[in-house]
Amino acid sequence: xxxxxxxxxxxxxxxxxxxxxxxxxxxxxxxxxxxxxxxxxxxxxxxxxxxxxxxxxxxxxxxxxxxxxxxxxxxxxxxxxxxxxxxxxxxxxxxxxxxxxxxxxxxxxxxxxxxxxxxxxxxxxxxxxxxxxxxxxxxxxxxxxxxxxxxxxxxxxxxxxxxxxxxxxxxxxxxxxxxxxxxxxxxxxxxxxxxxxxxxxxxxxxxxxxxxxxxxxxxxxxxxxx
Numbered sequence: 001x002x003x004x005x006x007x008x009x010x011x012x013x014x015x016x017x018x019x020x021x022x023x024x025x026x027x028x029x030x031x032x033x034x035x036x037x038x039x040x041x042x043x044x045x046x047x048x049x050x051x052x053x054x055x056x057x058x059x060x061x062x063x064x065x066x067x068x069x070x071x072x073x074x075x076x077x078x079x080x081x082x083x084x085x086x087x088x089x090x091x092x093x094x095x096x097x098x099x100x101x102x103x104x105x106x107x108x109x110x111x112x113x114x115x116x117x118x119x120x121x122x123x124x125x126x127x128x129x130x131x132x133x134x135x136x137x138x139x140x141x142x143x144x145x146x147x148x149x150x151x152x153x154x155x156x157x158x159x160x161x162x163x164x165x166x167x168x169x170x171x172x173x174x175x176x177x178x179x180x181x182x183x184x185x186x187x188x189x190x191x192x193x194x195x196x197x198x199x200x201x202x203x204x205x206x207x208x209x210x211x212x213x214x215x216x217x218x219x220x221x222x223x224x225x226x
Contacts, residue, residue, distance in 0.1 A: 037221025044068040071095040085110030130158040167201020
């Protein structure tokens with residue numbers, strides 16, 4: 001494991017206990033399944049769930065997402081740096097695809113002007129490879145219960161990683177549009193469409209493996225929080 005990962009782990013273990021007592025005094029918890037869905041093409045299940053425990057200034061976040069082929073978990077310390085944004089750092093572990101690996105993580109999460117939800121992060125793997133991910137969502141209220149949600153996710157890598165079929169530069173762009181009906185604020189089924197495009201070396205690896213580098217898929221799922 002690289003010195004960067006070790007340093008991140010040590011920092012994480014030091015900082016979180018410093019605020020454990022404070023969070024315990026009147027801590028709150030929150031969990032949200034933003035996406036629990038089935039994608040029609042190529043026929044796979046996907047999850048994107050995250051949550052936190054803490055207070056306004058200090059929180060401990062966990063995030064997990066994946067599908068039939070990929071799975072990851074992030075454990076992060078989060079501190080509010082403005083009214084609407086938190087600075088986060090910690091660790092990410094990829095369980096699939098193998099071989100498994102761990103990343104040091106630093107990022108920003110919050111609400112940008114015009115109420116765009118932003119989640120941006122830099123990752124340094126245990127073999128020193130740098131990558132980044134940017135996600136943004138927006139909610140358009142059609143009625144008090146009917147909500148249209150555009151979503152964009154961008155993946156970037158600083159170098160090639162052939163053992164994971166990943167190229168350098170822009171690796172993938174995922175653009176989706178979901179329409180949900182909120183039977184309750186905490187419970188909403190949805191339908192939508194997702195467009196996925198791979199680029200550069202990542203697209204070449206996919207094509208060589210018999211996969212499409214561009215795909216459009218219908219999706220259906222459930223969003224809830226508590």
